[in-house]
Amino acid sequence: MNKIFKVLFMLSALSLLCFAQAKQTTTITKDIVELNENGAGKKVGTVTVTETANGTSISVEATGLKVDAVQVGLHLYEKNSPKPTKDESGNLVIGGGLGEDMGDLGSLTVNADGSVNQTIVGELEYSDIKGKSLVITDDVNSYADNTQTKGEEPLYVAIF
Incomplete structure (x- = not known):
């Protein structure tokens, strides 16, 4: 009987270990840079994406943001090139x-000194962000509209 309990205990411990290993925490930190006519400009902060078994958090820490609004938007963009392009008119x-x-x-609150220190919890996984960009814009609610048709301007970017 004692041997059976030892075996059951070992099997329970092994299954808990396997379950814990199945979804480990993944943390990726990338620089946030200012966008300009040359592409990526100076670094203004970092964005950290942490994926756990309970969800994904996106932590934004930045200083010196040059925005007119107290609230700015954090958006997911389809590509990861900060290079400028030209429109149909050149x-x-x-x-x-x-x-x-x-x-x-979601929205980020920009303090009077241009700083942001905020975490947003979302339903994304890192695989949803990989190869794309997280962009801070002056438009809080674009609801996935194209930037050229909506009028928002990407201001800062973190490339994944």
């Missing part, structure tokens, strides 16, 4: 290489 489109806005992840 005008420069800053951040045009980012492609289209795939979704609004």
Whole structure:
């Protein structure tokens, strides 16, 4: 009888260990840079994506943001190139290489000194972000509309 309990205990411990290993925490930190006519400019902060078994958090820490609004949007863009492009008329489109806005992840509060220190919890997985960009825009609610048709301008980007 004692041997049976030992075997059951070992099997229970092994199954718990296997379950814990199935979904480990993944944390990726990338620089946030200012977008300009040359593509990526100076670093203004970091964004950290942490994926756990309980969900994904996106932590934004930045300083010196040059925005007019107290609230800005955090968006997922389809591509990861900060290079500018040109529109049909030949005008420069800053951040045009980012492609289209795939979704609004929420709003960020910008303090009076231009700093942000905020975490957003979402239903994304890191695989949803990999190869794409997280972009801070002056438009809080674009609801996945194209930046060129909506009028928002990508201001800062973290490339994944």
